[in-house]
Amino acid sequence: MARSAWKRPGSPIGKKGPRKANPSYKRRSRQPWSTADVRMLRQLAKGNTPTGVMSIKLQRPIAAIRSKAHREGISLKPVNRSPYNRRTTRPRAAKQRR
DSSP: OOOOGGGSTTOOTTOOSTTSSSOSSOOOTTOOOOHHHHHHHHHHHHTTOOHHHHHHHHTSOHHHHHHHHHHHTOOOSOSSOOOTTOOOOOOOOOOOOO
């Protein structure tokens, strides 16, 4: 009889967190941030890079990137996105009654 999926070696079922199947980053929890890391974080935030891509490039979890950006005063909000309620509207053509 075959083993259950969660008992098979290497199965992502039952594992938690971002290291499920194939980790995109090495686990660097509790390692201090170097000045080069902070410089890279500032550069990526300036270029409107998504936090998921930042986590892969910096090899750190998304939560660590968000908290460090908050502590350093770096905004992760995209600069070039227009507000949701500002859509360009065309003037409506007047309906003609027959």
